[in-house]
Amino acid sequence: MLRLGDDSLILGQRLSEWCGHGPILEEDIALTNTALDLIGQATNIYTYAAEVQGENKDADALAFLRLEHEYFNAILTEQPNGNFADTIVRQFFFDTYRKLLWEQLVHSSDARLAAIAEKSLKETRYHFKHSAEWVIRLGDGTEDSNERTQLAIHSLWRYTEELFYTDDTEEALQALGVIPAIQSLRKPWLETVEKVLLQGTLIVPEDKGYFGKGRQGMHSENMGFLLAQLQYMQRAYPNMQW
Amino acid sequence: MVTVDSIDAIVSNVHDPEVPVLTIKDLGILRSISQKDDIWVVEITPTYSGCPAMKTIESEIKEALLSKGISNVEIVSSLSPAWTTDWLSEEGKRKLEAYGIAPPVDEVDKSVLFSKDPIVPCPLCKSKHTKMISQFSSTACKAHFQCQDCLEPFDYFKCLR
Numbered sequence: 001m002l003r004l005g006d007d008s009l010i011l012g013q014r015l016s017e018w019c020g021h022g023p024i025l026e027e028d029i030a031l032t033n034t035a036l037d038l039i040g041q042a043t044n045i046y047t048y049a050a051e052v053q054g055e056n057k058d059a060d061a062l063a064f065l066r067l068e069h070e071y072f073n074a075i076l077t078e079q080p081n082g083n084f085a086d087t088i089v090r091q092f093f094f095d096t097y098r099k100l101l102w103e104q105l106v107h108s109s110d111a112r113l114a115a116i117a118e119k120s121l122k123e124t125r126y127h128f129k130h131s132a133e134w135v136i137r138l139g140d141g142t143e144d145s146n147e148r149t150q151l152a153i154h155s156l157w158r159y160t161e162e163l164f165y166t167d168d169t170e171e172a173l174q175a176l177g178v179i180p181a182i183q184s185l186r187k188p189w190l191e192t193v194e195k196v197l198l199q200g201t202l203i204v205p206e207d208k209g210y211f212g213k214g215r216q217g218m219h220s221e222n223m224g225f226l227l228a229q230l231q232y233m234q235r236a237y238p239n240m241q242w
Numbered sequence: 243m244v245t246v247d248s249i250d251a252i253v254s255n256v257h258d259p260e261v262p263v264l265t266i267k268d269l270g271i272l273r274s275i276s277q278k279d280d281i282w283v284v285e286i287t288p289t290y291s292g293c294p295a296m297k298t299i300e301s302e303i304k305e306a307l308l309s310k311g312i313s314n315v316e317i318v319s320s321l322s323p324a325w326t327t328d329w330l331s332e333e334g335k336r337k338l339e340a341y342g343i344a345p346p347v348d349e350v351d352k353s354v355l356f357s358k359d360p361i362v363p364c365p366l367c368k369s370k371h372t373k374m375i376s377q378f379s380s381t382a383c384k385a386h387f388q389c390q391d392c393l394e395p396f397d398y399f400k401c402l403r
Contacts, residue, residue, distance in 0.1 A: 026376035026386065033378040040292020044321065115322030119291055122324060122402055123382075130377055132355055196355070 001052070001113075002062070003169075003215055005045035006073035009063055010223075011094060012038030013230050014081060023084050030130060031087070037123040044116045064234040068223055075212035076159035078223045082152065085138055085145065089152035092131040096192050097163045097185065099124045104180035113178065132196050139200025150202055161209035163189070167216075244312060249275050249282055252306050259298045260381050261399075263341040266299060270329025273320065282307070285318045287325045289402075290382040327402045338399055339365045344387065346401040362398045364389035374398075 015035035022028025046059035076094060081087045102124055105117035138149040164186040166174075173179045197204050212220075233240055253275065254267040266272045266286065273285040284303055288296050300317045307315050327346040330338075335345035342365050349360045359374040369391040377400075379386040384397040 026378070029380075029386075030376060030378040033382050036292035036294070036382055037290060038292070040288075040290060044291055111322075115320070115324075119288075119321040119324040122326075123291060126377070129355065136355065199355075 001045055001049040003072040003074075005042045005049060005062070006071045007077050007094070007098075008038040008042035008045065010071065010073040010226065011077040011091075012036075012042060013226060014077065014079075015087070015091075017081055018087070027084070034091070034127050034130070037120075037127065041116070041120045041123070044119070048112050048116070060234075064231050068219060068227055069217035071219070071223070071227070072215050072217055073219075074159065074162045074165075075214040075220050076156065076163065078214070078220060078226055079156065079159065080222055083148055085148040086152040086156070088131055088134045088138065089149060089156055091127070092135045092196070093156060093160050093163075093193070095124060095128040095131050096196075097160075097189055099128050100185045100188055101180070101182075104185070108179065109177035135196055135202070136200040139197065139202040146201065149200070153197070153202060154205055157205040157207070158209040159212055160189075162212035162214060165211050165215050244282070246275050246277070249284070249307065249312070252310055252312075253284055253303055256299065256302045256306050259295050259302070261338070261341075261343065263337045264334050266303075268331050268334030268337060270331065270334075271299070271325060278316075280314050282312065282315050283318055284315060285320055287320050289325050293382060325402070327399065330399075342366065342396060343384070344396060344398040346399050349401040349403075360401070362387055364392060364394055365396055366394040367392040 012035045015031050015038065018028060018031040018035075020028065022031060042063065043059055046062040050057050050059055050062055076090060079086075079090055099121070102117045102121035106114055106121060108114040108117065135149065138145040140146070164183050166182045170179060170182055174181055194204050212218075214220075253272060254265055256266050258264045258266060258269055258271075261269075269289070271286050271289060273287050274283075275285070276283045286296075286299065286303075296319065300319075303317055304315055307313070330346065338345045344362045344365050347360050347362055361370050362372055362374075363370050364372050364387075367389060369389055371390040372387050373390055374385060375388050375395070376386040378384075379397050383399060383402070385400045386395070387398045388395045
């Protein structure tokens, strides 16, 4: 569950960095609205995770007070915003995966998780529409926008394989019908990504990327800086509220 | 005597903090009222996962009931079945339009990329000649439109199903 929640929180935190910096006002609002949805989904997941864990921790403690190696988000989600194309490509890769995952989780044998999936799916569909349309627009736009988008695809592609990573934890949950077979999402993911990239006159990389270790708590160097900002207030002023 | 109906009458008057023209009943986020032992359980559902108004709505429900001397209240937030704009009441839609926010209209399947924008009549001059400026707007539940006739920029309460 933390793998699910951390993907939402960390990407939500990254997107919120666009607040006040969007290339146009409408996109500033779009990216931060998406961030708000993701952080809302993280809250729902952490609230449930904290109850299951039963160590008197709450959702806030899970969000703000863990150490870097205790976060299990995929490395894709912690990558820096870069330029607008970098952000949109990162979001498109993630939204495509997340939509497929929620569509399956709706049928989870765990009723609470299924309810979170049912709620989140409606939001993720909207995010997908937004990021996929932008990938096509940028790819099929000017020479400059095409080049930047293609560069973003090449630099982020290596992190996509990790989204379909499975270990004992997933296999145990899969056997109980709590989660779907994560690897089975890779084929439909690739089909959708290829379709959108081709429509945007973009090239699909041929290599497969590699398995990052974010799911085991081993992150890229970007994660420490992100957490420093995310956790600063709670670390400096424990239990502060406003 | 306190009954489900009397609680309903009080709670139904709580307004949404972000769209103050609507009550939580109009919005369809008030799901049920029941009694569990001595506790009145008010069930609400968020419009969007990250809706920042939920905490405010919870405390406003509690305050409204407290002002009538009812303090044994528990607010439960349920996610399933997930909220949809179909639960917005007809009265609510009328109030929205009068307030200058276009109410949701039927939309095509969101999975279609570059689908045609929905035809949303301008809440000011009623022209159907309007244009979507952004899929997102001032809150998660709205999109931003502009009327091409009277030039009024307006919020559209987008359809969520």
